[in-house]
Amino acid sequence: MALSDAFPPGPANDRLAATVLSAPFRARTYAAALYLALAFPLGIAYFVCTVVGLSLGLGLSVLLVGVPILAATLGGVVLVSIGERALARTLLGADVDPPSWKVREASGAVDGAVAVVTDLAVWGAVVFVLSKLVVGVVGFTLITVVLSVGGSLLSTPLYYDAPGASVGLMLPEPIRRELSLVVPWERFEVGVSFILRLTSWEVSTLPGALAMSLVGVVALVIGLNALNAAGWVCARWAELTLGRMGTSTVDGADAS
Numbered sequence: 001m002a003l004s005d006a007f008p009p010g011p012a013n014d015r016l017a018a019t020v021l022s023a024p025f026r027a028r029t030y031a032a033a034l035y036l037a038l039a040f041p042l043g044i045a046y047f048v049c050t051v052v053g054l055s056l057g058l059g060l061s062v063l064l065v066g067v068p069i070l071a072a073t074l075g076g077v078v079l080v081s082i083g084e085r086a087l088a089r090t091l092l093g094a095d096v097d098p099p100s101w102k103v104r105e106a107s108g109a110v111d112g113a114v115a116v117v118t119d120l121a122v123w124g125a126v127v128f129v130l131s132k133l134v135v136g137v138v139g140f141t142l143i144t145v146v147l148s149v150g151g152s153l154l155s156t157p158l159y160y161d162a163p164g165a166s167v168g169l170m171l172p173e174p175i176r177r178e179l180s181l182v183v184p185w186e187r188f189e190v191g192v193s194f195i196l197r198l199t200s201w202e203v204s205t206l207p208g209a210l211a212m213s214l215v216g217v218v219a220l221v222i223g224l225n226a227l228n229a230a231g232w233v234c235a236r237w238a239e240l241t242l243g244r245m246g247t248s249t250v251d252g253a254d255a256s
Contacts, residue, residue, distance in 0.1 A: 023224040028093065032231025033224075035091040036139025039234075043136030046129045050077060074122060081125035084132075085242050094235035096243045099124075128241040135234060142230060146223030153216025160209040166202060 023029050050073060057070025088094035099121035174197055182191035203209050 020225055021221065023221060023228055028231070029224050029228055031091040032234075033143060033227050035087065035234060036135070036227065036230060037143060038087075039132055040136030040140040043133035046080060047133040049073075050126065050129050074126075077125050077129050078122065080129055081242050084128065084238065088235060088238035088242070092231050092235035092238070094238045096239050099242075099244050124241040128238065131237070131241075135237075139230060142223075142226060146220065146227065150216050150220035150223050153212050153219055156203060156212040156216065157206065157209040160203045160206075160212075 053069060053073030053076070057066040057073055060066030061070060082098070085094075085096045085098060088096055177196045179194045179196065180191060181193075182189050184190075203212055
């Protein structure tokens with residue numbers, strides 16, 4: 001079977017190629033990059049405030065002092081989830097509908113406390129807020145790698161001949177490997193040996209710098225598509241933890 005039979009040309013493949021190649025020219029790509037960039041500082045703030053609030057609230061709840069701290073922490077998480085839903089809709093195009101909070105239907109302080117503790121929407125928001133730090137670390141790392149690698153390679157023609165600049169593959173010493181294949185044949189042995197030697201390669205001419213710049217273009221296209229993929233995952237995660245999924249499932253089970 002030919003390779004063209006395994007990947008036949010068609011509208012789906014054309015759309016996929018167009019999507020991959022158009023990543024640098026789509027506003028959604030940079031919106032996803034902005035979302036990931038904001039996730040790092042927001043994730044640190046969310047994680048610290050939530051962990052400290054929950055720890056103090058649960059630890060001091062025996063003395064009743066922790067109850068208002070715990071309530072304030074969960075209330076802050078709910079407010080943060082409202083802002084995060086708007087952010088996910090605006091930057092990621094996520095389809096996140098606001099959940100129906102059980103505390104709105106509660107009458108009295110005791111019923112309100114029970115509604116908050118048993119509301120899956122509240123704990124989904126807590127999970128999202130705590131996971132924001134992980135999203136921020138991954139997003140910050142991904143953005144840094146894409147910009148540093150792709151940007152430095154793309155701008156090679158601007159600095160390859162600068163005094164003291166070294167561009168290319170720099171090895172402390174050449175790498176030499178020998179590959180051998182020996183086949184016994186009656187009373188003889190037939191063998192083939194290949195020697196691979198990899199040495200340092202430095203860009204010192206404009207054509208070489210332009211070739212490195214082309215590699216940078218490819219690296220940037222791949223990196224921007226990786227940012228799009230990360231944005232898609234974040235959008236689905238926001239829909240799962242901040243949307244109506246958890247509450248609708250529970251309500252449907254209760255109705256049945």
